[in-house]
Amino acid sequence: xxxxxxxxxxxxxxxxxxxxxxxxxxxxxxxxxxxxxxxxxxxxxxxxxxxxxxxxxxxxxxxxxxxxxxxxxxxxxxxxxxxxxxxxxxxxxxxxxxxxxxxxxxxxxxxxxxxxxxxxxxxxxxxxxxxxxxxxxxxxxxxxxxxxxxxxxxxxxxxxxxxxxxxxxxxxxxxxxxxxxxxxxxxxxxxxxxxxxxxxxxxxxxxxxxxxxxxxxxxxxxxxxxxxxxxxxxxxxxxxxxxxxxxxxxxxxxxxxxxxxxxxxxxxxxxxxxxxxxxxxxxxxxxxxxxxxxxxxxxxxxxxxxxxxxxxxxxxxxxxxxxxxxxxxxxxxxxxxxxxxxxxxxxxxxxxxxxxxxxxxxxxxxxxxxxxxxxxxxxxxxxxxxxxxxxxxxxxxxxxxxxxxxxxxxxxxxxxxxxxxxxxxxxxxxxxxxxxxxxxxxxxxxxxxxxxxxxxxxxxxxxxxxxxxxxxxxxxxxxxxxxxxxxxxxxxxxxxxxxxxxxxxxxxxxxxxxxxxxxxxxxxxxxxxxxxxxxxxxxxxxxxxxxxxxxxxxxxxxxxxxxxxxxxxxxxxxxxxxxxxxxxxxxxxxxxxxxxxxxxxxxxxxxxxxxxxxxxxxxxxxxxxxxxxxxxxxxxxxxxxxxxxxxxxxxxxxxxxxxxxxxxxxxxxxxxxxxxxxxxxxxxxxxxxxxxxxxxxxxxxxxxxxxxxxxxxxxxxxxxx
Amino acid sequence: xxxxxxxxxxxxxxxxxxxxxxxxxxxxxxxxxxxxxxxxxxxxxxxxxxxxxxxxxxxxxxxxxxxxxxxxxxxxxxxxxxxxxxxxxxxxxxxxxxxxxxxxxxxxxxxxxxxxxxxxxxxxxxxxxxxxxxxxxxxxxxxxxxxxxxxxxxxxxxxxxxxxxxx
Ligand code: FES
Ligand code: FES
Numbered sequence: 001x002x003x004x005x006x007x008x009x010x011x012x013x014x015x016x017x018x019x020x021x022x023x024x025x026x027x028x029x030x031x032x033x034x035x036x037x038x039x040x041x042x043x044x045x046x047x048x049x050x051x052x053x054x055x056x057x058x059x060x061x062x063x064x065x066x067x068x069x070x071x072x073x074x075x076x077x078x079x080x081x082x083x084x085x086x087x088x089x090x091x092x093x094x095x096x097x098x099x100x101x102x103x104x105x106x107x108x109x110x111x112x113x114x115x116x117x118x119x120x121x122x123x124x125x126x127x128x129x130x131x132x133x134x135x136x137x138x139x140x141x142x143x144x145x146x147x148x149x150x151x152x153x154x155x156x157x158x159x160x161x162x163x164x165x166x167x168x169x170x171x172x173x174x175x176x177x178x179x180x181x182x183x184x185x186x187x188x189x190x191x192x193x194x195x196x197x198x199x200x201x202x203x204x205x206x207x208x209x210x211x212x213x214x215x216x217x218x219x220x221x222x223x224x225x226x227x228x229x230x231x232x233x234x235x236x237x238x239x240x241x242x243x244x245x246x247x248x249x250x251x252x253x254x255x256x257x258x259x260x261x262x263x264x265x266x267x268x269x270x271x272x273x274x275x276x277x278x279x280x281x282x283x284x285x286x287x288x289x290x291x292x293x294x295x296x297x298x299x300x301x302x303x304x305x306x307x308x309x310x311x312x313x314x315x316x317x318x319x320x321x322x323x324x325x326x327x328x329x330x331x332x333x334x335x336x337x338x339x340x341x342x343x344x345x346x347x348x349x350x351x352x353x354x355x356x357x358x359x360x361x362x363x364x365x366x367x368x369x370x371x372x373x374x375x376x377x378x379x380x381x382x383x384x385x386x387x388x389x390x391x392x393x394x395x396x397x398x399x400x401x402x403x404x405x406x407x408x409x410x411x412x413x414x415x416x417x418x419x420x421x422x423x424x425x426x427x428x429x430x431x432x433x434x435x436x437x438x439x440x441x442x443x444x445x446x447x448x449x450x451x452x453x454x455x456x457x458x459x460x461x462x463x464x465x466x467x468x469x470x471x472x473x474x475x476x477x478x479x480x481x482x483x484x485x486x487x488x489x490x491x492x493x494x495x496x497x498x499x500x501x502x503x504x505x506x507x508x509x510x511x512x513x514x515x516x517x518x519x520x521x522x523x524x525x526x527x528x529x530x531x532x533x534x535x536x537x538x539x540x541x542x543x544x545x546x547x548x549x550x551x552x553x554x555x556x557x558x559x560x561x562x563x564x565x566x567x568x569x570x571x572x573x574x575x576x577x578x579x580x581x582x583x584x585x586x587x588x589x590x591x592x593x594x595x596x597x598x599x600x601x602x603x604x605x606x607x608x609x610x611x612x613x614x615x616x617x618x619x620x621x622x623x624x625x626x627x628x629x630x631x632x633x634x635x636x637x638x639x640x641x642x643x644x645x646x647x648x649x650x651x652x653x654x655x656x657x658x659x660x661x662x663x664x665x666x667x668x669x670x671x672x673x674x675x676x677x678x679x680x681x682x683x684x685x686x687x688x689x690x691x692x693x694x695x696x697x698x699x700x701x702x703x704x705x706x707x708x709x710x711x712x713x714x715x716x717x718x719x720x721x
Numbered sequence: 722x723x724x725x726x727x728x729x730x731x732x733x734x735x736x737x738x739x740x741x742x743x744x745x746x747x748x749x750x751x752x753x754x755x756x757x758x759x760x761x762x763x764x765x766x767x768x769x770x771x772x773x774x775x776x777x778x779x780x781x782x783x784x785x786x787x788x789x790x791x792x793x794x795x796x797x798x799x800x801x802x803x804x805x806x807x808x809x810x811x812x813x814x815x816x817x818x819x820x821x822x823x824x825x826x827x828x829x830x831x832x833x834x835x836x837x838x839x840x841x842x843x844x845x846x847x848x849x850x851x852x853x854x855x856x857x858x859x860x861x862x863x864x865x866x867x868x869x870x871x872x873x874x875x876x877x878x879x880x881x882x883x884x885x886x887x888x
Pocket of ligand 1: 768769770771773774775776778779789790791792
């Protein structure tokens, strides 16, 4: 598929004022993705991805293609390009891309993927632009290119004392061919990458000027608040809006459809001049729902079903050696069953979207989202408009954590705008956000482990019993196969155990489910690494030594990680009486990290005294940002371990707001120390998620060490152990 | 229900003093101050997080005291001096903002206006806080991104900055 885009349209997109230098990658034509191209002289831009724009009469613009959720891409992604151009960020205007076809399909933030997948790709973009600017200067001055250097947005030739700004050189550079393999900078010369660079969005977030989705206004817009069925799966029968219409400011009451995963749920929207009026009007609505029998659903009963399902064999996820034989023959065996809850994402900015379906069938969207590119494409199919007729203005996201991978709230606003004939801003209440899902699913886990006569682990089995995110999002989900999304990481751990058989048992569920920061690793790491601790105890071994004894040199990353944890936590140093420490590590698609947690007995409960974290990255962009992400991941992980979780009874979510779905407070936050392993190299791991999974097992292992109590179900009450 | 709604639809002209500027607005007297500030005064730095005094994202100062604007009816704010994040300083020179930048506190940033306003009011009352006092003062402000370790450091630093150069 080739997408053609007129130069005029492109110039409008970039507000480019003259013949300058535009460097990109050809992106839409999937076959040749990643080839650098010069877009400056094209009358027609064909399937291209411009990232750096040097305007002779203006500034230097670099696109950030990964929505900023708090994870730092607003600084890190443009830095990859700026570094190669020897530009500090104060010389650059950073723009957030909005899923423009010509900027490529990977305009999303998710999977801790931004840096690990773009590190070299975007550096090449900057390096190519630099080479062209240098060539332009050296030709104009008649000096060898090798004698020219670049700094502060200029090319310099010191011997002849000449210099020219990138802007002055842009028009000439624009006529040159793009170097195919531009030379990348020697990392020892980096001014941005790997450094503690201050993030350009921090000042905006310290004086209230950062614009989030919820802050955008356009003239003539209406505000909407939407009543949805409190029982998942219910259908709208009818509604009475006579009282609603009497509320001052209410303009219209219309229905819309929420597309979430494979589900479509109808809702009744109250549109008003201001948001408060819309909310008051909504309270006055009388809506009749047909619950379709789903009001009989009880999560307590569902959990019992999962326990029953655990007795079935399930499908094989991964095998190694002969588990059944080795387990049967082993002298020492143990079994355990672990349970985890559903949880909500609860980003601080509730879901919201401003949409304008215009008369010419062009759609303009202003929202906080993780997935601008996929919005353009999926909405194009759903609403039968061309992708280029959909404009997405991605705002700063007030948190994502996976919730904003799902544009259900964008669908609602788009439909409401079409029906109302006006721009409509739909804002979810916190109650909507807490009660309507999608939720992170629970996983239940059945384990079998065996030790040989020398107390070495000889057989291991992790059976996962759970509903599935895949089944909730894909109508063609195949229940007869294992589900990599729900067994995430369990067969990827580096421990050498000769006989293994991991299994999956699928359970149906009608509630919308979703990826949550670090996805299924957030529940499976807890059970998996806790059970390994049980095996260590059974073997009479120190949990750290037990883990290290299962790691050979092939698994140097995990080994190095644990050794670092051992060192920084002073693992072998005795703790005061009543204290305990626990360790856990987890490797999965997003990366690798580990924790040592120290706890002490306090009254009937436990106090978390300290968390040590090590994250393994290979190469990183901003150590300060990495530390911030790991700190935040740990806070979020503690919430998920010790706070309520989501309960559903009579088909309805019981929790509604932060009073009964609490998140950790500053007073409950332990001291956290983060250590980064980043020795360089091309093998780059993710940052945003890996800090989260090891916390719960390390905490529970520490509690066992302090109290002898093994926690096998999350959440637990930390004040009553 | 019906009567209650009709009752709500009375409108009242109210004068709000926000960041030393006066705004005349005509709104439902029950409207929370939060929505009056955001949608009628037009200052968007104050955020909606929960709407029930649980998260602190909507914190503004009323005569110097932190209040949850989502749970304060707009009428209660008439004749009071309201300060929002926008009125804190012209160029981020408030010591709390300086400390926030120094420690790179915000992640997504959504809770941070509320965090900063709470810290500003607290440090005015207690210029020499202990770590426990900082925690206690900030505990009503939730942060889903988990910036608490940095908030602790930044509030402490802001206290030092204020001592060196009162704002
Ligand atoms: S929005 Fe006011 S306290 Fe949460
Ligand atoms: S910085 Fe995101 S909620 Fe606090």
